[in-house]
Amino acid sequence: MKDYSFLSLVREGLRGHTGWPRVWRHPEPKQSYDAIIIGGGGHGLATAYYLAKEHGMRDIAVLEKGWIGGGNAGRNTTVIRSNYLYDESAAIYDHALELWEGLGRELNFNIMMSHRGVLNLAHDEHEARDLIRRVEANRLNGVDAEWLDAEGVKAFCPVIEISKSARYPVVGGTLQRRGGVNRHDAVVWGYARAADRLGVDIIQQCEVTGISMKAGAVTGVETTRGTIRAPKVASVVAGHSSIVAAMAGLRLPIESHPLQALVSEPIKPVLPCVVMSNAVHVYCSQSDKGELVIGAGIDHHLSYTQRGSLNIIEEQMSAIIELFPIFSRLKMMRQWGGIVDVCPDASPIISKTPVKGFYINAGWGTGGWKATPGSGHVFAHTIVHDEPHPIAAPFALERFTSGALVAEHGAAAVAH
Amino acid sequence: MFVIECPWCGPRDQSEFSCGGEAHISRPAERSDMSDEEWAEFVFMRTNAKGLFAERWNHAAGCRRWFNVLRNTSTDEILAVYRMGETPPDVSTGLPATPCGEAEIGSGNDAAKVMVEAADGTTNTRDTV
Numbered sequence: 001m002k003d004y005s006f007l008s009l010v011r012e013g014l015r016g017h018t019g020w021p022r023v024w025r026h027p028e029p030k031q032s033y034d035a036i037i038i039g040g041g042g043h044g045l046a047t048a049y050y051l052a053k054e055h056g057m058r059d060i061a062v063l064e065k066g067w068i069g070g071g072n073a074g075r076n077t078t079v080i081r082s083n084y085l086y087d088e089s090a091a092i093y094d095h096a097l098e099l100w101e102g103l104g105r106e107l108n109f110n111i112m113m114s115h116r117g118v119l120n121l122a123h124d125e126h127e128a129r130d131l132i133r134r135v136e137a138n139r140l141n142g143v144d145a146e147w148l149d150a151e152g153v154k155a156f157c158p159v160i161e162i163s164k165s166a167r168y169p170v171v172g173g174t175l176q177r178r179g180g181v182n183r184h185d186a187v188v189w190g191y192a193r194a195a196d197r198l199g200v201d202i203i204q205q206c207e208v209t210g211i212s213m214k215a216g217a218v219t220g221v222e223t224t225r226g227t228i229r230a231p232k233v234a235s236v237v238a239g240h241s242s243i244v245a246a247m248a249g250l251r252l253p254i255e256s257h258p259l260q261a262l263v264s265e266p267i268k269p270v271l272p273c274v275v276m277s278n279a280v281h282v283y284c285s286q287s288d289k290g291e292l293v294i295g296a297g298i299d300h301h302l303s304y305t306q307r308g309s310l311n312i313i314e315e316q317m318s319a320i321i322e323l324f325p326i327f328s329r330l331k332m333m334r335q336w337g338g339i340v341d342v343c344p345d346a347s348p349i350i351s352k353t354p355v356k357g358f359y360i361n362a363g364w365g366t367g368g369w370k371a372t373p374g375s376g377h378v379f380a381h382t383i384v385h386d387e388p389h390p391i392a393a394p395f396a397l398e399r400f401t402s403g404a405l406v407a408e409h410g411a412a413a414v415a416h
Numbered sequence: 417m418f419v420i421e422c423p424w425c426g427p428r429d430q431s432e433f434s435c436g437g438e439a440h441i442s443r444p445a446e447r448s449d450m451s452d453e454e455w456a457e458f459v460f461m462r463t464n465a466k467g468l469f470a471e472r473w474n475h476a477a478g479c480r481r482w483f484n485v486l487r488n489t490s491t492d493e494i495l496a497v498y499r500m501g502e503t504p505p506d507v508s509t510g511l512p513a514t515p516c517g518e519a520e521i522g523s524g525n526d527a528a529k530v531m532v533e534a535a536d537g538t539t540n541t542r543d544t545v
């Protein structure tokens with residue numbers, strides 16, 4: 001398969017774009033593989049890619065019940081940042097951010113990575129103190145972070161309302177300049193293409209319905225397209241994590257909730273960065289098409305229906321208008337929901353399990369997108385060595401028994 | 417968005433309620449000799465069911481009383497409301513055919529539905545239901 005380059009673009013431009021090959025194959029599932037990844041989202045495809053590239057494992061299948069990138073990979077707001085409070089979180093999210101920085105080149109696919117900066121606003125003195133503490137913690141962990149006062153925030157993002165008479169006055173904010181946004185489809189397709197080139201079978205429309213085990217070890221999976229054998233099976237399915245784990249007889253500390261996002265009609269470039277606010281609870285950026293991409297909090301009831309409640313969106317809209325009065329007449333174009341698997345400590349589970357050969361990567365909750373490359377990278381290591389990668393070790397399932405939680409609820413930068 | 421029938425106040429908008437999560441998790445009676453695993457099971461582990469699910473709701477902006485709701489989490493259909501301490505009533509509802517599948521009617525997951533039908537070779541008729 002051809003690499004994408006300026007030359008190939010010119011050549012195909014002259015030939016009427018008739019020579020582009022299919023980007024990945026659509027193979028029939030084989031009877032057995034060395035490893036099966038359940039879930040063809042960003043994390044699953046990244047896991048398969050790093051298994052193939054870094055660990056030389058080529059006989060891999062990625063099983064996806066819908067189409068790749070059609071779940072949460074296609075439903076998030078694509079915010080990239082690593083300004084987490086705790087050492088364990090900073091390690092994995094910054095590992096991911098480092099991989100994001102070179103990912104377009106590595107995958108030979110334009111993922112439209114834009115390091116436009118992520119602003120986290122503080123609206124009162126206590127929040128400011130918390131955020132400054134986080135800036136210092138970030139710096140100690142080598143994560144770029146700086147504190148801006150209200151005028152600094154206004155200078156970086158001029159459309160923010162910072163007047164003292166606002167309902168939630170902006171007293172300052174933290175800025176991570178390396179943070180930003182990228183293009184979700186491009187990341188999924190880039191990983192899929194790169195994994196496919198390394199021999200990974202990406203099998204869509206193939207739903208896993210059972211996990212076969214013998215003497216406490218995995219032997220394969222049952223699917224809607226027949227039985228597939230494998231000594232290693234890894235679940236990377238986000239919303240349905242508990243359901244797939246139950247097939248292996250495991251219970252997880254996870255609850256699945258709808259999380260909504262929406263986009264406005266497209267307007268000229270006006271919002272130069274990502275803006276997040278904990279107190280009014282909203283996060284917002286502007287896509288290259290000009291749409292404002294807006295996300296908020298989860299619906300608090302458990303659901304698998306990929307739709308949320310209207311009152312959540314109403315709160316989201318009132319929050320955005322509080323911060324940006326300039327947007328008050330914008331029409332919202334589309335709204336959607338995804339099912340996020342939330343852990344009690346708002347940190348993920350990247351872990352071996354009591355079932356030999358069965359691994360889980362789950363519980364990313366509302367913030368999994370930013371971790372996609374890092375998650376796949378350390379999870380691949382965990383699968384190959386049957387031992388957690390050092391960065392993944394604090395996120396083992398055992399922490400819910402030992403009590404060593406990584407409590408990022410509210411400490412992360414936006415309350416979940 | 418749901419309309420929830422509070423046992424005391426009648427049908428009200430969901431925004432008046434707060435959700436208290438999975439119902440019928442009782443605090444262990446013998447606590448002194450419980451292992452860490454047993455505590456983890458009680459404190460953290462959850463069923464997270466897709467399909468029939470019993471949960472607690474509180475009418476926070478109303479009578480402030482707690483009650484149980486039996487809901488189908490694959491469609492959000494509320495099947496029964498019953499009081500604290502009561503056992504869940506028997507109900508029937510449309511459930512997904514496979515563990516991670518979608519219910520015939522009422523699922524928001526159109527992507528998965530279209531995929532099922534494409535595999536059957538039939539046209540997508542469910543959206544008109």
